[in-house]
Amino acid sequence: MAKTPTQDLAKTSVQLTHPERIYWPDDGVSKQDLVDYYALAWSRMAPFVVDRPLALLRCPDGIKGPRFFQKHAWKGINPHIEEIADPEDKDGEKLLRIRDFDGLAALVQSAALEIHPWGTTTAHWEKPDMIIMDLDPGDDVAWSAVIAGAQDIKARFAEMGLASFVKTSGGKGLHVVAPLKPKATWPNVKAAAEAIAHGMSADSPEEYLSVAAKAKRAGHIFIDYLRNGRGNTAVAPYSARARPGAAVSMPLAWEELTEKIGPASFTVKNAASRLNDRFADPWADFFEAASPLKS
Ligand code: ATP
Ligand code: MN
Ligand code: MN
Secondary structure, three states: OOOOOOOOOOOOOOOOOOOOOEEEOOOOEEHHHHHHHHHHHHHHHHHHHEOOOEEEEEOOOOOOOOOEEEOOOOOOOOOOOEEEOEOOEOOOOOEEEEOOHHHHHHHHHOOEEEEEEOOOOOOOOOOOOEEEEEEEEOOOOOHHHHHHHHHHHHHHHHHOOOOOEEEEOOOOOEEEEEEEOOOOOHHHHHHHHHHHHHHHHHHOOOOEEOOHHHOOOOOOEEEEOHHHOOOOOOOOOOOEOOOOOOEEOOEEOHHHOOOOOOOOOOEOOOHHHHOOOOOOOOOOOOOOOOEOOOO
8 A cells, every 4th residue: 555655744832823814815825824834844944944044024914015024023022033143243133043943933923924044054153054046037038048057057066066956936036055064254155156156147148147236137147146145145945935826945856957847836835745755855965965165
């Protein structure tokens, strides 16, 4: 008899108020639906959101209401969301961090529909543990060209001795992420990301842009290397997106990256089939695959 796939379900003591509240009205996705999705994703997602400073996109009335991109605590914040001092800004406003699934459930309870961590943990603030390349296609860019761009970045990372992992953004593009041993500092990591972007636009100026001011030019892919400065963020693997469709940023295996999969193919509603022990975690080796950035 076929074995039923087992799903590793995280549990929380956080009480949701109004679990039936709809956050994505066109998709019928509620607060409870979002927590249920994260409960399935948690074992895979945790290393990318726990103990990292977080920025949040909060939408108290769902995706059609007002939204706030928020890096600091608010009045009445849930105690499972910790306030932490930035060691470089000890007197400044506190930043936010979670430690466990209760923290993530508390974020959902607080209508944080998108979670954007720093590319480092609070154990080594000044030394990022990943480089994130964000491919931002302008209008009129074929999806096959975005895939080719991601593969180009993978090849450039490989030349630097770095492994790379790909995920959908849940929006319009792809993110290619290289795990790092946390040794190089922010300016060095950002310079490496910038060099990749400039290398691509120099080699294929018809396809790629690496200057932020021109990022919106139609027909080109902006290679957004700016996710890599101290305090910059990118959407977390598995985070939902506060956009119609309730897509999520989904880690992929490189072999999966074909024209069959689009940037918003995976959603809060359809992701469950990947989040069980029948479907290997495509980013399982992420931190084991880390190498130091060579200077
Ligand atoms: P897409 O594939 O549609 O580009 P994306 O997540 O890559 O999706 P971008 O616009 O390329 O979106 O990236 C914006 C990044 O800037 C986010 O990842 C976020 O972490 C960061 N950011 C900084 N300030 C804001 C803000 N006010 N609102 C939203 N994002 C912000
Ligand atoms: Mn992007
Ligand atoms: Mn971008």
